Amino acid sequence: xxxxxxxxxxxxxxxxxxxxxxxxxxxxxxxxxxxxxxxxxxxxxxxxxxxxxxxxxxxxxxxxxxxxxxxxxxxxxxxxxxxxxxxxxxxxxxxxxxxxxxxxxxxxxxxxxxxxxxxxxxxxxxxxxxxxxxxxxxxxxxxxxxxxxxxxxxxxxxxxxxxxxxxxxxxxxxxxxxxxxxxxxxxxxxxxxxxxxxxxxxxxxxxxxxxxxxxxxxxxxxxxxx
Amino acid sequence: xxxxxxxxxxxxxxxxxxxxxxxxxxxxxxxxxxxxxxxxxxxxxxxxxxxxxxxxxxxxxxxxxxxxxxxxxxxxxxxxxxxxxxxxxxxxxxxxxxxxxxxxxxxxxxxxxxxxxxxxxxxxxxxxxxxxxxxxxxxxxxxxxxxxxxxxxxxxxxxxxxxxxxxxxxxxxxxxxxxxxxxxxxxxxxxxxxxxxxxxxxxxxxxxxxxxxxxxxxxxxxxxxxxxxxxxxxxxxxxxxxxxxxxxxxxxxxxxxxxxxxxxxxxxxxxxxxxxxxxxxxxxxxxxxxxxxxxxxxxxxxxxxxxxxxxxxxxxxxxxxxxxxxxxxxxxxxxxxxxxxxxxxxxxxxxxxxxxxxxxxxxxxxxxxxxxxxxxxxxxxxxxxxxxxxxxxxxxxxxxxxxxxxxxxxxxxxxxxxxxxxxxxxxxxxxxxxxxx
Numbered sequence: 001x002x003x004x005x006x007x008x009x010x011x012x013x014x015x016x017x018x019x020x021x022x023x024x025x026x027x028x029x030x031x032x033x034x035x036x037x038x039x040x041x042x043x044x045x046x047x048x049x050x051x052x053x054x055x056x057x058x059x060x061x062x063x064x065x066x067x068x069x070x071x072x073x074x075x076x077x078x079x080x081x082x083x084x085x086x087x088x089x090x091x092x093x094x095x096x097x098x099x100x101x102x103x104x105x106x107x108x109x110x111x112x113x114x115x116x117x118x119x120x121x122x123x124x125x126x127x128x129x130x131x132x133x134x135x136x137x138x139x140x141x142x143x144x145x146x147x148x149x150x151x152x153x154x155x156x157x158x159x160x161x162x163x164x165x166x167x168x169x170x171x172x173x174x175x176x177x178x179x180x181x182x183x184x185x186x187x188x189x190x191x192x193x194x195x196x197x198x199x200x201x202x203x204x205x206x207x208x209x210x211x212x213x214x215x216x217x218x219x220x221x222x223x224x225x226x
Numbered sequence: 227x228x229x230x231x232x233x234x235x236x237x238x239x240x241x242x243x244x245x246x247x248x249x250x251x252x253x254x255x256x257x258x259x260x261x262x263x264x265x266x267x268x269x270x271x272x273x274x275x276x277x278x279x280x281x282x283x284x285x286x287x288x289x290x291x292x293x294x295x296x297x298x299x300x301x302x303x304x305x306x307x308x309x310x311x312x313x314x315x316x317x318x319x320x321x322x323x324x325x326x327x328x329x330x331x332x333x334x335x336x337x338x339x340x341x342x343x344x345x346x347x348x349x350x351x352x353x354x355x356x357x358x359x360x361x362x363x364x365x366x367x368x369x370x371x372x373x374x375x376x377x378x379x380x381x382x383x384x385x386x387x388x389x390x391x392x393x394x395x396x397x398x399x400x401x402x403x404x405x406x407x408x409x410x411x412x413x414x415x416x417x418x419x420x421x422x423x424x425x426x427x428x429x430x431x432x433x434x435x436x437x438x439x440x441x442x443x444x445x446x447x448x449x450x451x452x453x454x455x456x457x458x459x460x461x462x463x464x465x466x467x468x469x470x471x472x473x474x475x476x477x478x479x480x481x482x483x484x485x486x487x488x489x490x491x492x493x494x495x496x497x498x499x500x501x502x503x504x505x506x507x508x509x510x511x512x513x514x515x516x517x518x519x520x521x522x523x524x525x526x527x528x529x530x531x532x533x534x535x536x537x538x539x540x541x542x543x544x545x546x547x548x549x550x551x552x553x554x555x556x557x558x559x560x561x562x563x564x565x566x567x568x569x570x571x572x573x574x575x576x577x578x579x580x581x582x583x584x585x586x587x588x589x590x591x592x593x594x595x596x597x598x599x600x601x602x603x604x605x606x607x608x609x610x611x612x613x614x615x616x617x618x619x620x621x622x623x624x625x626x627x628x629x630x631x632x633x634x635x636x637x638x639x640x641x642x643x644x645x646x647x648x649x650x651x652x653x654x655x656x657x658x659x660x661x662x663x
Contacts, residue, residue, distance in 0.1 A: 011384075011389060094330070
């Protein structure tokens with residue numbers, strides 16, 4: 001982190017550098033830019049317009065989730081929400097069964113375990129859907145399950161990362177972040193005005209940065225998780 | 227040039243009651259016409275009752291003709307028509323932007339429609355303003371997502387110029403909540419609950435932090451989930467906290483105490499509130515106990531027209547010392563939480579303060595185990611703190627059963643479980659006080 005700029009925050013979320021969780025002030029302009037980034041990634045999919053989208057998260061995830069919610073509403077999708085906890089897995093199950101959302105964002109291992117504890121099969125519940133997972137345990141648990149299009153949606157320090165239809169690494173917003181790799185560890189530097197600027201910010205993410213052309217057509221760096 | 231802000235966030239808060247009623251009537255008539263078009267359940271209920279919105283031209287007509295409905299009607303419609311929305315709205319409505327949901331404490335959560343923001347958000351911004359929040363102030367928001375996503379309330383707060391600090395509503399977030407309180411000096415807090423207060427108590431028992439210093443910037447904190455008990459009130463008073471209790475106004479709105487702490491204010495420009503006899507449906511006089519029945523008159527999507535909330539309340543339309551003209555209500559209990567033991571009615575609040583008075587069970591965690599409509603013995607699951615246990619567990623159970631039985635004048639059976647296990651049974655901000663198992 002290099003410090004505050006003159007851009008006033010409109011909310012304060014959080015991010016992790018892999019060792020500690022820090023506060024993350026965000027301006028409305030940053031939220032809008034990230035929202036555009038999400039919209040660009042979502043256009044790489046063929047998604048049913050006006051469909052319900054289940055967003056699983058916690059309130060502390062504001063910096064990652066509010067721009068996504070804004071993107072979904074702007075593009076005519078209908079978000080509904082469940083908590084990313086084992087306790088609230090019943091709400092996830094209920095919404096999957098009743099509202100049949102083709103898109104699910106934010107599934108994590110706590111919710112997967114919660115579904116199983118309630119006697120449900122995550123494979124059956126999620127079949128036929130595009131599922132963006134938040135943690136590697138959930139990714140490994142569901143990888144290879146027939147019928148589930150599995151993608152990642154994860155924070156790379158303060159930078160939101162999301163996989164496109166190609167599923168070949170987390171896209172980071174090219175206009176917003178300079179992404180570097182040092183001995184296998186990913187750092188990010190902010191490029192535009194922010195409520196809090198970053199200079200080679202450690203992310204705690206171990207991976208590779210790929211700058212080759214992605215087949216989805218979105219230009220910019222991708223992080224391949226190790 | 228210094229900015230001089232108004233005392234009330236909205237001029238609607240202090241409307242003279244005759245003007246408030248005029249505003250309600252205009253909004254009500256608009257709501258009925260719109261809801262007829264948007265809600266299949268509403269259309270069916272009114273058709274079955276032989277009533278059409280065009281039959282209603284005044285609040286008096288509405289009170290005489292409009293049918294009431296409750297959560298069971300929503301569930302019945304949902305199951306009969308395989309409609310996930312229970313007939314409250316249509317998924318293919320082009321104006322729909324977001325689906326929010328109820329807590330799901332009593333079954334599958336009920337989906338409710340939202341267009342950008344709800345009346346709950348409008349109401350809370352007024353409450354925060356009343357506490358002293360002003361543009362540029364930070365507000366701590368340890369909340370949850372099902373009431374409209376992580377952006378829950380954000381648009382309304384952004385419009386007011388408040389800057390929310392986001393936390394999850396769980397004990398693991400306390401160190402960050404404390405760090406954020408010290409660094410950003412928030413003026414208000416969006417939600418604190420019994421489980422969070424208990425977690426704070428545990429934290430401050432061992433930490434170096436002084437709660438009075440940590441919380442010194444807060445002018446007010448909204449407390450919700452259940453009624454504030456005397457023990458938690460004293461504890462939070464000692465920390466210098468000014469808690470404003472909040473409670474539901476049906477599943478569509480919230481009512482929150484003002485600085486007078488004399489009932490929950492219902493914002494009557496957002497909701498039309500009635501108190502009806504649970505059986506006859508006749509209005510009961512202000513001050514008498516009846517069922518809270520609420521009609522949304524603000525939110526273009528909320529098909530809650532004469533919704534029976536199951537809450538037993540009293541209403542008070544006397545002017546409030548805070549200057550607002552809107553009615554206040556007090557919750558007496560939930561109709562469905564009332565247990566009959568050997569013919570005697572028991573509500574959770576009859577038990578809570580007795581449980582909380584004990585050193586070992588001071589967290590006040592308990593559940594009534596309801597095995598039938600009427601029971602011969604009151605079965606209660608009570609949480610205890612093993613570190614505070616001085617004698618045998620059985621002795622504690624026997625003595626609690628004896629004390630509760632003597633006060634309530636009914637036989638009582640106690641099942642003891644450790645506090646942490648009981649907390650796992652509920653959502654983050656409360657535990658279900660009545661359970662079937």
